[in-house]
Structure formats: structure tokens, C-alpha cells
Amino acid sequence: MHEIIEQLASTIREAAAQHTPLCIRGGGSKDFYGGPLRGETLGVSAYHGIIDYEPSELVMTARAGTSLVEIENTLRYKGQMLAFEPPHFGLHSTLGGCIATGLAGPRRAYTASVRDTVLGARLLDGKGDDLRFGGQVMKNVAGFDVSRLLAGSMGTLGVILELSLKVLPLPVAEATLRFEHAAAGAIALMNEWAGQPLPLSATAWHDGKLQVRLSGAAAAVSAAIKQLGGERVDDNAAQRYWQDIREQSALFFTSAKTLWRLSVKSTTPPLNLPGAQLLEWNGALRWLATDADAAAVRAAAQSGGGHATLFRGGDKALGVFHALPPALHAIEHKLKRAFDPAGIFNPGRLYPDF
Amino acid sequence: MNSVADSPQIDFTRQRKVVDALAAFLPEHALLYAREDVQPYECDGLSAYRQMPMVVVLPDTEAQVQRILQTCHALRVPVVARGAGTGLSGGALPPGDGVLLSLARFMRILDIDAAARSARLQPGVRNLAISEAASPYGLYYAPDPSSQIACSIGGNVAENSGGMHCLKYGLTVHNILKLRAYTIDGDLLEIGGDGLDSAGYDLLALMTGSEGLLAVITEVTVKLLPIPERAQCILAAFDDVGKAGQAVANIIAAGIIPAGLEMMDKITTGAVEPFVNAGYPLDAEAILLCESDGNDAEVAEEIERMKAVMRASGATEVRVSSSEAERYRFWAGRKAAFPAAGRVSPDYYCMDGTIPKRALPRVLKAITELSVKYGLRCMNVFHAGDGNLHPLILYDANQPGELQRTEQFGAEILKLSIDVGGTITGEHGVGVEKIDAMCMQFKPLELATFHAVKAAFDEHALLNPGKAVPTLHRCAEFGRMHVHAGQQKFPDLPRF
The missing domain is CATH 3.30.465.10 (Uridine Diphospho-n-acetylenolpyruvylglucosamine Reductase; domain 3)
Incomplete structure (x- = not known):
């Protein structure tokens, strides 16, 4: 070596x-x-x-x-x-x-x-x-x-x-629950739950469906299942679901021509941009499949207190990562x-x- | 009334020049230079190191901070930022030829966003005040350095402060989102963001623990966490320190991440018990405090698992707190360990090495042998869960040779920490205290990289010069921290 x-x-x-x-x-x-x-x-x-x-x-x-x-x-x-x-x-x-x-x-x-x-x-x-x-x-x-x-x-x-x-x-135990919510409702719920001592380990929303994963001690997970309600997702299906989100093998990702990744404040309202969105991390991560202008996407990320990355596709010549303010750029x-x-x-x- | 200080160490011409430049925009109350006015700033929590600052400034606004930095930059005058001054490594030791920049007036909690679970703070906000302000929303700020009633969030960021719960909840670096900071040139940097990551290099991580060498922080946005429903603590006694060390490893190996996991040896429990009446078993060679938090069912389940591991690891006694009052009593002795050391011995010398946990039995045994070799008692208090040791060497500076023996003893412990794969400082910082020990831990090329990083922010090395990173020619001997009876500032603050 x-x-x-x-x-x-x-x-x-x-x-x-x-x-x-x-x-x-x-x-x-x-x-x-x-x-x-x-x-x-x-x-x-x-x-x-x-x-x-x-x-x-x-x-x-x-x-x-x-x-x-x-x-x-x-x-x-x-x-x-x-x-x-x-x-x-x-x-x-x-x-x-x-x-x-x-x-x-x-x-x-x-x-x-x-x-x-x-x-x-x-x-x-x-x-x-x-x-x-x-x-x-x-x-x-x-x-x-x-x-x-x-x-x-x-x-x-x-x-x-x-x-x-x-x-x-x-984690000793894991369970995934499914809920039906529009984006705004899902964002509100994810943030409300994140403010409570619940064993959350993943959240994802797309197309009216919110999926929530719980991980931890068996007692903590079963107490949270009772508290949150929703529909319990079969364990195998849940594992596939989270893997498809993580590896971007879910249809949302594979069908996206241009995929943006926006990191914003979790409570940011649903982005007012054309195209389809998939939310993770209590709403702090927004995946956006859109043909909207790069400038519009970056402006939306910035107004959410964050930044946007051109993740897949699109025109890389315009820059992939969010440009930094001059003083920060100079230091970097x-x-x-x-x-x-x-x-x-x-x-x-x-x-x-x- | 200010008058130019009558101090032999101060260069009056230089002082006059700097005072005049600063007086052009600072109100009178924000600019101190008379000897009696600047004296309170001559040291931080490590009072063995003292230096009268040439000038102290206490700005009220960011615009003033910016102009102070621009002015000092133009005049090539060093600037040392200071928060609450509770640091234990002399990081806020003032410059005798420069400006001490106190952020004590930046004390406002600017915003608590309960829905997004974050708080925007001025840097002088006390650590504990954050959790107090967040508690009506069922939220708190997790890092809890033991000086949390006094230390400020700006200093916490500068030192990457930990606390008792960092094994489970992380250090400062894991619990902040965003900073506003000014470079020595007066450029505003907004680092991090309201999301969970930011574009470009991770300057938020780089700034955390940078000991005031890179930029002056004027605002911090922290994450807030939901307050756990319940916490319960186990007190386990052992007839051998090695067994206690093994029990720590066994707890982690069992897949448990305790909310807190602390160890005290016999000499420590004996020293603290008279002060706190915690009910510690005084015949035990070591005790462990092991805490679980979460919801009711979760804590009950975890406490049972912890008890089983403690018994299997040879604990001679296992007690579980049955009330909040009892849980606080268990912790009271741990929190009183530093003050107790100051009461049972004229002087003590505190170390802050961190080691891999598997080396705990070996290091404990070596410390016991060193204690015999040097003829000095040593109290061992550890953040055992993350391997952060605070051996307190007890000595009397008035006894000829004891100080020197203590220094050698301490140097051997630091060397041992590095030899077993650890570090010279887990949470107290390098400051001036451990600047020489940095030479043991890093090669010259690595130190040169640190200097290059510093230069990317501060070309003329004006921010907190002489701290944290030694110059290559300085690399000569080990650093150390001495606390002489009555000399430590904030002697009643719990330290751990």
C-alpha cells in the first residue's frame, strides 16, 4: 500500500x-x-x-x-x-x-x-x-x-x-407510515413532528403522499406509530421505497430530464416553480424536475435561505453549484x-x- | 474617566495612535484603555496566563465591529475577540500590543423560529439562556458545556464546545446552521444557511473550533431539538478502574448510545462527596454515571439493557435514579469535581486529552503508576463515553519541586494520549496553554497547512496571534494548564 x-x-x-x-x-x-x-x-x-x-x-x-x-x-x-x-x-x-x-x-x-x-x-x-x-x-x-x-x-x-x-x-426497530397530504400540509406536519421527541429517521413527500420512517428502540417506534396514525407500509416495500429515494431509482428521478437539488429552510412553502417536486428532510431538501430557468430556481432557493445545485442534466456551462458572494468566493x-x-x-x- | 494607562508594558505612542483612530467612531463608553478599566480583561478562565490589553473595545453594533477591524487592519494592530471569558486554554488572553474586542454587549436573542427549530443569536448570548428561551416551545439547545450558565455561544463556536451529552447529541459543530462573521479586512461573511448544508467548502465546520483566528463572529444560528420526555440515570460502582473502563466499551458494543456516560475514580468521589452529599459509594474504585433519555417506554427499555451490561461487566452495585431529584444528585458530584479539586488541594493541573476508549484501562493504569512515580495525587474524571479525560493532578506550588514534578507528570499524560492514538485537547482548546503540545501532535508540514488556512482569512495574522497554532520555530516543549488556589476565574462554575 x-x-x-x-x-x-x-x-x-x-x-x-x-x-x-x-x-x-x-x-x-x-x-x-x-x-x-x-x-x-x-x-x-x-x-x-x-x-x-x-x-x-x-x-x-x-x-x-x-x-x-x-x-x-x-x-x-x-x-x-x-x-x-x-x-x-x-x-x-x-x-x-x-x-x-x-x-x-x-x-x-x-x-x-x-x-x-x-x-x-x-x-x-x-x-x-x-x-x-x-x-x-x-x-x-x-x-x-x-x-x-x-x-x-x-x-x-x-x-x-x-x-x-x-x-x-x-436501530433495533424500524417502521414506515404513509399519509395523504398536499405539499403545504406535509411540510407543516413534518416540521411539527420534528419538534417533538419522536424517533424520526426519514421523511419524503411526492405527489400527495407523505412517507415517514421511524427508527430506534422498539418501545419508541411502537409508541410513535400509535401517536402518528397513518397507514403502515409493509417492511419490504418500505425498504425498497427508501432505497429508491436514496439511489434516485424512483420514477420521479429516472423520468426527470433536468434535476435540481434545493437545500432550504425546512418550513419554506412549496416552491412556486413549474415541474414536479419531491421533498425530503422535513422539507429542508427539495428535488425539482423542471425546465425552468436556472436563475429562477436559484432565486427560489435563495429566498428559502439556501442554495440550489444543478444535480443531473441541464446546462452545466452556466454553473452547477450556487455562486458564492464575492468575499466568500475569494476566501474559498x-x-x-x-x-x-x-x-x-x-x-x-x-x-x-x- | 479614561486616561492613558500607566503600564510599563504598554507602548504609549502606539496606544495613543490606536485610541485616536478608534475614538473617531466609537462612543466613549465603548473604548477603554486606563489601567483600572482594562485590568478585568487581563485573563480568561485560565488565569495563570495574564496580560494587560493595550486597548479594550466594547462595541454595540456590527457596524462598529466592522470599523474596529478595518481600523486595526489598516494600522496592523492585533485583535483578540472575547466572549464571556470562561475559556480554559487562554484563547482570549489579550494582546499587550493590540485590541481586545469584547462581544459582551451582543446579548440579544434575535429570533426563535419554533416551527423550523432554530434560534438566531448574538454571540454574547449565554449558552443556558438559549435553552431557557426555547423551553416554552418544548425545544432546547443540546451542547451543554459545564460552564453553560456563563459561557456564550460565540465562544462555544470558537472552541467547538462539547458537554456531557455530546456522545449522543454532538458538539457545537453539529448543532449550528449559520454564522455572520467579519474578517480582519472588515468583509462580512455569511457562512452556512437556513437549510442543512451550504454551497462551496464547509466553512461552517472550519470556523467552528478556530479559536478566533479566522474571523469575528457577530451572529450565530443554532439548531434546537425537542426536549426528551424523560431522563433517567444509572450509578454503577466498580472495584477496579479497568473494569469500569471495560464496562464503558461494553455499553457501546451493546448498541447503546447513552445520553451521558461519565466516570469518576475513588479519589474524586471521596473529594466531592463532602460537598454535594450525592450518596456515592466511597469504597468503590470507580463509578460510572450512565444516562438514558427519550420517551417513557424507550427509557425504561434502555435502562434495563444498561443495567444488564453493568452487572455483566462486574459492577458491585447498580443504582437507578427514581426521581429527578435523585438524578440531579447523581450528577451533582460530577459537576462539582473541578471546584472540589480546588478545595482538597492548594493547586491542581487539569488535562484535556481524548483517547480511543479501548485505551482507557491502559491509560488509567499508567496514570496510577505515574501518580506513584511522581508522588502526586491525581483525580480522574472522564467523559468516558467519548474518551475525553480530565485528569486533575493535585499539587502544592509552595512545596519545592512539586510544580516541576506536576509538569512532567502532565507532559507524560499528554504524550500517552497521543501515543494511544488520541489528541492533546478534546474540548478546552489549544489557546496559549497547549500551543507547544501541538508540535507533538502535528508534523511541520501539517502546521504549515494550518498557517496557510489562517492566511486565506487573515493574511497579516492579526486575529488572535500566537494562539492555537504554533510557529514552526516555537515547537519546543509541552504546554500545560496550571490553576493556582484562588487564581482561577469563576472558581464556583462547575467544570467537566
Whole structure:
């Protein structure tokens, strides 16, 4: 494994000297996400394998090329899971890609985001230097939190080599309930329930139907079923349903020509935009299949206190991610240069200009 | 009346220049520089480190904060932001050649959005005041550092404060949504958003725990959580600290995430019991406090599972709180551990390492051996659930050689924390106190990266200089925290 790091580091040093862009790639399952792929492919899935996993620590350390399937199977065998229920979007998705894109699934609003669970990281920066930040412990305030900064950075700061993540026990019991509501009613209900001590672990609304997943101690789940009412969804059907939402294999997603992802305040009223919508995370996540103008979609996200991402399809030339105000953009650009002075890692994947 | 301070350390020409520049827009009451006026700001909760600030400013508005920063930037004057001043690592130690920027007047709760479960706060709002204001809506703010009656949310963000419930509910970084902050250039940054994530790099995570080195926070939006229906606490006694450590691992391995999981050793229970009458079993080598929260049925179920694990792990006694009064009594001793240390010993020295839980028995054993080796008592109080240790080395600075032995003892504990895969600081921050220990934990290239991150926000290194990240040539010896009898500010605040 040491030779792989040496090889990667020497490729990086050479690319930096020549100013050759590198396109960091694990399993390739998220090639569709973010700005266009540019530069020579730097494959990183050879650096794989779980390094350290002791269930009683609630911490797993693994190489970034480890497949998500292996990570999740290993955890499940010990009764644990990744807290953020990541989408795979393909058979070969890797841990590194999962963290670099920072994408989380249905459970995210009720447990943790990708970056919430990151405890430590080892990376090669743009000079090929081998650096470690954070660690393998839950509480650590030594130095700036560089390892969490990597989550969602789209590979633009460095080649992630290893990650330590906080993991959680699998819930003992799980149940899904279905309700009939229009969007506004569903948003109100999801937020009302989120303000009560209920074992919620996922919510999704689409086309008049609200589905709510409960996870936790058996006693907590059965008490919540009684309290909330609704129609109980068969366990197998429920599992398929949440998987289809997470992996975007539900008809709403597969039939969308242009798919936007809007992250907004959970109580934001239904978006007044053409097209179909699917809501998650108590209403804090809005999926929108629309041919509306990018500017209109971004304005709607901004008025909801958030931001919009052109997730699939559409015209990437106009920018995939929400543009930042100038002062923030300038700082992010300087951060990028701090890690990658030659600008070789995934240029254009996060922002058109770096 | 202000008059230029008569302090030998202050450069009066420089002071006059800075005061004049600030007086151009700050009202008289917001600008202090007379010795007697600035003295209250000479230290934070770590009073072993003191420095008279050259100038103290107490702005009332964001516009003033912005102009203060622009002015100091133009004059190349260092600025140190200060919240409630309860920090334990000297993070708010003032600059002798610069400006201490107190945010004490930013005390307003700007908005509570009960439906969206969030609160918008000025940075000087006390941690506990958030939960008090949210409670009519059945909501609370989860991170609860023990100084929560006094510490402020701005400082909590700067330090990424934890508390007793962070194993289950997370640290500050997990419980905030948005910040307004000003860079030293006076640029306003709106970081994060009202949704659960934001565009671009995760600057919200980077800002959290940055110890005032990157920007000055003027507003914080926090998440609020529903108050659990009920909480119940188990007190389990063990005849061996190793067994207690193993019980902690067994609880987690059983798939339980307790709302709180704390350990105290025999010397600690013996020290606190006379003050709090918690009814601790004083013959036990260690006790664990293990809390469950949730709805009635859930807590009942979880408490039974916790009891079974404690018994299987060799607990000699397992008590369950039967009332809120009893639950508070169980916790009272834990919360009184730091003040109790100050009462049973003239001085104590507090460590803040975090270690992987599996190393707990080994580290506890090593600390016991070090205690014998150095001839110094050590009280061990731990956030056991997340491996955050607070060994309190008891010593008497008036006894020749004791201070030096204490320093060596402490350095060995820090080194041990790193050796077993842990960190030098779990929640108190690096500040000035552990700046040298940073050199043990990070390689020069990693420290250089921290400096580059700092420079992306603050090119001339004017915000809180000399804190949190050591310069490479400084990397020489271990840092430490000394609390001399009567010197700690807020001596009655519970610390844990």
C-alpha cells in the first residue's frame, strides 16, 4: 500500500510541476455530479481496505478506495451503520468519493451529515505532501478542522487517502407510515413532528403522499406509530421505497430530464416553480424536475435561505453549484490555493474558476 | 474617566495612535484603555496566563465591529475577540500590543423560529439562556458545556464546545446552521444557511473550533431539538478502574448510545462527596454515571439493557435514579469535581486529552503508576463515553519541586494520549496553554497547512496571534494548564 501512496505522490508532484490538471477518480459512480471532468484521470481505488474498526469505539478508519459496499457490509455485520445513509449511485462507489461529494441520504436530517461524522483524514496535498488531520477520537479541537473541510470539497483540495468516521448502531426497530397530504400540509406536519421527541429517521413527500420512517428502540417506534396514525407500509416495500429515494431509482428521478437539488429552510412553502417536486428532510431538501430557468430556481432557493445545485442534466456551462458572494468566493479560492497551489486537482468541478 | 494607562508594558505612542483612530467612531463608553478599566480583561478562565490589553473595545453594533477591524487592519494592530471569558486554554488572553474586542454587549436573542427549530443569536448570548428561551416551545439547545450558565455561544463556536451529552447529541459543530462573521479586512461573511448544508467548502465546520483566528463572529444560528420526555440515570460502582473502563466499551458494543456516560475514580468521589452529599459509594474504585433519555417506554427499555451490561461487566452495585431529584444528585458530584479539586488541594493541573476508549484501562493504569512515580495525587474524571479525560493532578506550588514534578507528570499524560492514538485537547482548546503540545501532535508540514488556512482569512495574522497554532520555530516543549488556589476565574462554575 505504501508504494501506491508513493506513486500517487510522484504523479502529483509531476503534474504540479507541469501544471497538468488531474481528475481524481474512485469508482466513477459520481462522474455525473459537479462541473465537467477535466484533466488526466488519477485513479485512487487501488488504495483500499479497512484499516481499523473496533465497534465499541464507534469509529472506522478505512482507505479512501474502499468500496462503500464493503464498508457498509462490515458495519452491518457488527450491528452498525454509516449515520448519513449515503447514496451509492453505482456498484463501485468508494468511501473517498462519498466523502468528497458530501452527499447524504434520507437519514441525514435526523442523525448526521457526511462532514458531521468525519473525525480524521489523511491526504496528499497539491505538492504531494502526506498530511494527517483530526484523528480517531470523537472530541478533538487540536488545529483547524481540515478533515471536515474535505467533505463536499469535490476533490479540489487534495487526494484523500484515509478517513476516520464516527459510526452508529443500527436501530433495533424500524417502521414506515404513509399519509395523504398536499405539499403545504406535509411540510407543516413534518416540521411539527420534528419538534417533538419522536424517533424520526426519514421523511419524503411526492405527489400527495407523505412517507415517514421511524427508527430506534422498539418501545419508541411502537409508541410513535400509535401517536402518528397513518397507514403502515409493509417492511419490504418500505425498504425498497427508501432505497429508491436514496439511489434516485424512483420514477420521479429516472423520468426527470433536468434535476435540481434545493437545500432550504425546512418550513419554506412549496416552491412556486413549474415541474414536479419531491421533498425530503422535513422539507429542508427539495428535488425539482423542471425546465425552468436556472436563475429562477436559484432565486427560489435563495429566498428559502439556501442554495440550489444543478444535480443531473441541464446546462452545466452556466454553473452547477450556487455562486458564492464575492468575499466568500475569494476566501474559498485562497483556501484552494493553500492546499493546491498549482491548481491541478479537479479544476472546474466545484467552481468554474478553480 | 479614561486616561492613558500607566503600564510599563504598554507602548504609549502606539496606544495613543490606536485610541485616536478608534475614538473617531466609537462612543466613549465603548473604548477603554486606563489601567483600572482594562485590568478585568487581563485573563480568561485560565488565569495563570495574564496580560494587560493595550486597548479594550466594547462595541454595540456590527457596524462598529466592522470599523474596529478595518481600523486595526489598516494600522496592523492585533485583535483578540472575547466572549464571556470562561475559556480554559487562554484563547482570549489579550494582546499587550493590540485590541481586545469584547462581544459582551451582543446579548440579544434575535429570533426563535419554533416551527423550523432554530434560534438566531448574538454571540454574547449565554449558552443556558438559549435553552431557557426555547423551553416554552418544548425545544432546547443540546451542547451543554459545564460552564453553560456563563459561557456564550460565540465562544462555544470558537472552541467547538462539547458537554456531557455530546456522545449522543454532538458538539457545537453539529448543532449550528449559520454564522455572520467579519474578517480582519472588515468583509462580512455569511457562512452556512437556513437549510442543512451550504454551497462551496464547509466553512461552517472550519470556523467552528478556530479559536478566533479566522474571523469575528457577530451572529450565530443554532439548531434546537425537542426536549426528551424523560431522563433517567444509572450509578454503577466498580472495584477496579479497568473494569469500569471495560464496562464503558461494553455499553457501546451493546448498541447503546447513552445520553451521558461519565466516570469518576475513588479519589474524586471521596473529594466531592463532602460537598454535594450525592450518596456515592466511597469504597468503590470507580463509578460510572450512565444516562438514558427519550420517551417513557424507550427509557425504561434502555435502562434495563444498561443495567444488564453493568452487572455483566462486574459492577458491585447498580443504582437507578427514581426521581429527578435523585438524578440531579447523581450528577451533582460530577459537576462539582473541578471546584472540589480546588478545595482538597492548594493547586491542581487539569488535562484535556481524548483517547480511543479501548485505551482507557491502559491509560488509567499508567496514570496510577505515574501518580506513584511522581508522588502526586491525581483525580480522574472522564467523559468516558467519548474518551475525553480530565485528569486533575493535585499539587502544592509552595512545596519545592512539586510544580516541576506536576509538569512532567502532565507532559507524560499528554504524550500517552497521543501515543494511544488520541489528541492533546478534546474540548478546552489549544489557546496559549497547549500551543507547544501541538508540535507533538502535528508534523511541520501539517502546521504549515494550518498557517496557510489562517492566511486565506487573515493574511497579516492579526486575529488572535500566537494562539492555537504554533510557529514552526516555537515547537519546543509541552504546554500545560496550571490553576493556582484562588487564581482561577469563576472558581464556583462547575467544570467537566
